[in-house]
Amino acid sequence: MGLDSALHEIRHLDDLSSKDTPTHRLDARAKVLVTLFYLVSMLSLGRYEVSALLPFAAFPLLLAVQGEVPLALLLRRAALALPFVIFVGIFNPLIDRAVHFHVGPLAITGGMLSFASIVLRSLLAVTTGLALVAVTGFDQICRALGRLGMPTTLLVQLQFLYRYLFVLADEALRMLHARVQRCAKNNHPTLREYRTLLGSLLLRTLDRAGRVHQAMLCRGFDGQMPDLRPTTTFGPAEWRFCAIWGLFLIAVRILNIPQHLGNLPLYLGGKAGGLFP
Amino acid sequence: MSHHIVELKGLSFRYPDGTPALDSIDLTIHHGESVGLVGANGAGKSTLLQHLCGVHVPQAGRVRVGDVPVLPSTLGEVRRTVGLVFQDPDDQLFMPTVAEDVAFGPLNIGLPPEEAAQRVDEALAQVDALHLKHRPPHRLSGGEKRAVAIATVLACLPDIMVMDEPSANLDPHSRRLLINLLRSFHHTKILATHDLDMVLDLCERTVVMHKGRIMADGPTGELFSDIELLTACALEPPLRMQGCPLCGAGKEVVSELTVPSASG
Known part of the structure; x- marks a missing residue:
């Protein structure tokens, strides 16, 4: 798949x-x-x-x-x-x-x-x-x-992981497509190419993390994730x-x-x- | 609040690797103005915008928003006045649902949840995206993400809206909708963009930047007619002012720009 x-x-x-x-x-x-x-x-x-x-x-x-x-x-x-x-x-x-x-x-x-x-x-x-x-x-x-009772820091990491999974996967797909377009013969990336792709993704992720943090700061982020939704009862x-x-x-x-x-x-x-x- | 809502004096900035980004910028933007910030890649537009909401703090010179200088100690106040719409909406939409994202700012300001929820509805209605309220941001189209990103800023009720490449990656229809939407806002607007046609539509005043310096500041139509200036700054006149590429027919002469109203 x-x-x-x-x-x-x-x-x-x-x-x-x-x-x-x-x-x-x-x-x-x-x-x-x-x-x-x-x-x-x-x-x-x-x-x-x-x-x-x-x-x-x-x-x-x-x-x-x-x-x-x-x-x-x-x-x-x-x-x-x-x-x-x-x-x-x-x-x-x-x-x-x-x-x-x-x-x-x-x-x-x-x-x-x-x-x-x-x-x-x-x-x-x-x-x-x-x-x-x-x-x-x-x-x-x-x-x-x-x-x-899960610590907020861990929870926010999980939420962000899920939110940006799609963005990251889209970026990975674009990189893979760009690679395939320039590979006439070998359609399977080599281990070395995978290494480079992963490295680039990591750097892009770091850049994005910085920008997301800036966007959060611009809207008053102080370390706490506010929650608007009504709480359900047990x-x-x-x-x-x-x-x-x-x-x-x-x-x-x-x-x-x-x-x-x-x-x-x-x-x-x-x-x-x-x-x- | 000062009449000079945004004031930059002798602003200079270098990135940590020593790359100069801004060099002695002097700029004053008045209340209610719509200002286009144009320039080639690396001209310093985004860096300048980021100084207005305290993402960067001046290394030399000063930035004032209203009566408040942009300093580490005043960032909270500055960010309540200036709303920055980021170039990539995926950077700005980080919460699980659209409603939570739009509520993020109001809740951080300290509004009670009921009032924040009301702000969410109002802001989303303003950008015609109320139907997206419960959707996760990663399921929105490019145009929808842009609209919601603007709503996240509107919900904080800023006096000044600062936008970095607002029309980037939008299809023509979404771009037109965005222009109409921005035209309906009465905020002070500062738009950094390569889309000179959009500036022509929205901004009566334009600031041309090149290599970290302001090369020209004046009426949009006048600056965009100055081919020599635009060429020197690695720009081209807006397509509407270029006319037919074969015969030159249909060229729009814009000497004194009148920005149409929302209804117009």
Whole structure:
């Protein structure tokens, strides 16, 4: 996916966040808190856990469905992270060769399990993050983080990062197009050219940062970012949202539901050690 | 407030690398005037504008806005009087939504949120951009960004509007809309631009700069008819005064410029 199509999809997420569904209307703090709890619950599972991760897909899926966000868009965007994730875990099967169990003749090693676990966790985390942005909006997420106590300096950095991401990407695109126009044969920039492009972008960014700061000073900036928007309240709907998802996440974190479902015939057959001894 | 709303005396400025930008500038702009600041690239137009709102503080000479000298200690007061519209609207629109951006100045002045919100509506209505209120700035067109950038300054109710290349990157229609909009303002206006036709439309007085110095200061029509002066300052007469490039027909003679009113 090119830089321009990536930008287009980010803008599309922006558009989705302006929808008016009950999920969109929830105070952003509720959605942010549940997402943070979700990430902590999921990421703290053991490294060989794979089946226990499956119920965690319910949160991003339901968030997207209730918020009328196209699942295909989320999955397509999440798939973009796959190459990086695979690169991180690809050597696990070679390093950890301890056999955990067999599926027919195939020996499943610890490395295979941890690799699958890394891929699944990353996909879930990215999908959840995208679903959150699509039903809340990046700006509202920042605001919620601020109201939850994130330091203003960090918050302003995040807001500016998002605001100028588009300007910076447009500049990068223009530079890449200018380069392509002067390259008859080689359409792929070399590492050296990438270095130069990144250096130029950095210098332009520094210049722009200076000008933005001047513009802020000219309108009375004194270190505090004023906020005009009315604050939303954390009402019964938000408490309900947090309680339901909180209980669900605690349950799927403590109990490996797919494993228990798989063991159900054993439990029903009266074998010892199950939920239904 | 002094009758001489902007006064520069012996203003000189060098950039940190030693590049001279302004050299002994003397300039007085009166209340309600529309002044065009023209010159080639590097003539010092933007640097001069930036002195008016305290982005740069004079290294030599002095700048006064009304009765207030531009000093580090008076910047707050100066910036309430002078509103600077930056060349690139993306530099000026940094908040998540248009409404928040326009409210940034009024809230920083210390206005209560209700009054700031009212100023936002008024300023956006003035530039015909009220419908953009809830949009994020990165989703606006060039013309819309320019209009909103002007609204961010209008919301601070400045006495003096200072604009750096206001027509840069605008299509002809947006440019015409901008000219009509600026014509409707009764502020003191100082426009630094390469768009000499725009100056011809809006400013009864023009200051020609070259290499950090003021080369001429006078009625716009008179200066723009002085081909020798314009050539010496790496400028050309406005297109409207050049006529047909083949036969010269249609050349507009502007000896005494009358800036049309908003309604006209």
